[in-house]
Amino acid sequence: MSVGSTFSMSSAAMLPGPDAPSSDSPDGTEVANGLANVRRIVLMSAPVVGVIAFFLIWQFGVKIFDIQKFVLPRPSDILSSINGDKSYYVRNARTTLWEAFCGFAIAFVLAMIGATVMAHSRFIERASMPLVVLVQVTPIIAYAPAIVIWQGFGLKSILVMTSLVCFVPFLINGVAGMRSVDPNLIELARSVDASRREVFVRLRLPSALPNLFSAARIAVGLALIGAVLGEIYAGSVSGLGYSIKLAQARPTLRMQLWGSIYVLAFIGAAATILISTVERFVLHWHSSQRR
């Protein structure tokens, strides 16, 4: 089944495209090295440049095209409104972060158990794949109300939604990763009569790490979707999703809508950067980490 590739976005895709010049230039003159260094620094700062350019265009676009603050406020206004109400955003961000984190963690643990079973049994893998795909393709928004009816208002429903959306990428990538071991290594292990458990622990689990990191980067966004959606549907009284729901209903809270969006984006970006950093450290041996 080719479902695995759906989620195997590699971190290489997020890095600047063309090969950075290698630092050890053949004739090694200082000028050439200096130039190479400058080019590397320019390439490395490209993502920051992109983000800053986006916000500058937004900032001045609003002014130039004379868009009403009511429709689209300027980034500077949004930031200063967040700054003016810090404790409010911290409180609600903490709620949402906690929900997202718990859902993420529950999904990870359950998916690893599922992936282990599926990696050991082709039958179980094939039998459960249709269900996994169903969960993946059915929009969570559609069955969120059903979950609330089933689990009631409150944290439980939110966690069910959050972990449900994170579960599939972890599961599919986990299985694909566990199966991605170099067949030569499996044969080597077989040649010394290694047990299945040893092959699993020493070869399959570590081989799954690159896929699991890819899954984690995808699951960060999904966990936030789950948490916000949960807060909107499951009758929360705090959290950034709740804050957005309130703001949508009241024109006077328009800045709060944008403030919550910004804080959510910040949380997602920070978590992604954190995961990528850990990944670079843990997967130093993997080709995705080479530039």
Next chain:
Amino acid sequence: MSESHAVAVTDAPLVCVSGVSKTFRQRGRTVHALREVDLQIGRGEFVSLLGPSGCGKSTLLRIIGGLHQASTGTVSVNGLDADAARAAKQYGLVPQSPALVPWRTVAQNVRFLTGLHRGGASHPVMTDAEIDGLLEAVGLAGFTSAYPHELSGGMQQRASLVRAFALGAPILLMDEPFAALDEITRADMRYLLLDLWSRIGTTVVFVTHSVTEAAILSDRVVVMAARPGRIAAERTIDLPRPRNPAMEDAPEFHEVVRFLRSDLREHHG
């Protein structure tokens, strides 16, 4: 046979393959990978399986190693069948690709197989000091904390050799271990392998499709032919040991190569 070689080839064969056939089913068709193969390999002998692509060299090697099941016929190793011999850790495998564990250093990689469950082993693995000695011998002493991706292909293959020798297993099975290397590196690797082998004196079954390689390395060359896979001829190589690159220019060597070539040509096509 040379006197310098530590382990004498005794009369009782270590590996005894008799009447082995192997058929595979490929998209409804039956492929005769091997038909009626008989082969005996003595203790401490270096035997090469030489033949064109698809003649069943890898299949025969895998059957000897208990990694494939023969369709008919038997394999006995030290009096055990191949599966029991595998359970008794009789084999060290060197595949065509180095197949090092990418998240382990060289030092950890060469001990990777020795570290796997040793229950039922009939012999001890090498000690840490002995393994370090092998790393030294293959020129990897300075790279013990490097990761595979930091090594050249030749260095990776040297680590793979050390990993197999480190098992202390009586039989080493090598499936075209040098095929992916460039010609210059490959030439070095052959003599390096002979050096390790003469230190440790295990039995080696070596698959190759290079006539020169078979002539340089082997005590005996088993020439195979395809469709169906079978043994076409066997030649004992009487070149003196230890062998060295200068020998490749000697007329005796060219003689051996010519015989092997004609064996191959005679049964090809």
